[in-house]
Amino acid sequence: MARTKSTGRTNQVRPYRRRAEMTQAQLAGNVGVSRQTVVSIEAGDYAPSVYLAMRLASIFDTTVEALFDEEANT
Amino acid sequence: MATPNSTFDRTVRWIGNLDHPLYDDERQRHIWYEASAIAFQASLFGVLAVAAGAVWIGGREAIPYTVAFITVSYINLFIFSAYTRSKRTGYLPARSDALRPRTLISLGLAVLYFAGVARNLEWAAAWIVSFAAILGFGVAAAVLAGNRRGRNLDGDEELG
Numbered sequence: 001m002a003r004t005k006s007t008g009r010t011n012q013v014r015p016y017r018r019r020a021e022m023t024q025a026q027l028a029g030n031v032g033v034s035r036q037t038v039v040s041i042e043a044g045d046y047a048p049s050v051y052l053a054m055r056l057a058s059i060f061d062t063t064v065e066a067l068f069d070e071e072a073n074t
Numbered sequence: 075m076a077t078p079n080s081t082f083d084r085t086v087r088w089i090g091n092l093d094h095p096l097y098d099d100e101r102q103r104h105i106w107y108e109a110s111a112i113a114f115q116a117s118l119f120g121v122l123a124v125a126a127g128a129v130w131i132g133g134r135e136a137i138p139y140t141v142a143f144i145t146v147s148y149i150n151l152f153i154f155s156a157y158t159r160s161k162r163t164g165y166l167p168a169r170s171d172a173l174r175p176r177t178l179i180s181l182g183l184a185v186l187y188f189a190g191v192a193r194n195l196e197w198a199a200a201w202i203v204s205f206a207a208i209l210g211f212g213v214a215a216a217v218l219a220g221n222r223r224g225r226n227l228d229g230d231e232e233l234g
């Protein structure tokens with residue numbers, strides 16, 4: 001079975017956020033979660049739901065794969 | 075399977091306070107679910123440990139209270155099982171995990187408890203308690219087995 005734990009995973013949320021010149025609080029407000037959730041996602045401590053992942057991708061005008069696919073980002 | 079708006083579903087959502095704004099943020103919800111699971115497991119160990127200690131320290135007078143504690147634990151286990159089954163989700167690990175340390179610790183505490191009960195009762199009463207214990211374990215095993223069957227329902231779903 002594929003690994004579904006969030007801990008230790010990497011993603012591209014922080015680079016995309018910085019490129020969009022957004023603070024974590026602004027991003028959190030835009031996607032409807034707490035800033036702590038954004039912090040945890042960026043740190044790879046929390047894997048967002050598919051709906052939150054899609055909202056994040058939409059905010060950055062990219063795809064979920066571009067943000068969260070580890071193989072595509074290596 | 076309970077529908078999302080069944081009486082059972084509404085009741086357990088009310089008991090669990092699952093519509094509280096606390097659960098709006100998905101990560102916060104996730105953490106609270108984990109915390110609830112930890113507290114639930116701790117309470118199962120705690121009740122057994124306290125009951126085992128009480129019958130050895132408090133003697134015969136403690137037995138009715140320990141029976142009450144353990145009964146509440148059984149009710150909680152039943153609610154847990156009923157809810158997971160209503161969502162078509164089993165909660166048991168594979169059979170090969172049955173003798174994990176946590177299971178052995180629980181069994182050890184249970185044996186300690188029943189030894190303490192037997193020590194403090196007359197033979198006739200000890201037999202009654204032993205019978206009740208076997209009955210209780212049987213009910214628990216039936217609930218757990220039912221849950222295992224509930225988990226297997228996922229594989230029986232028809233396509234289309």
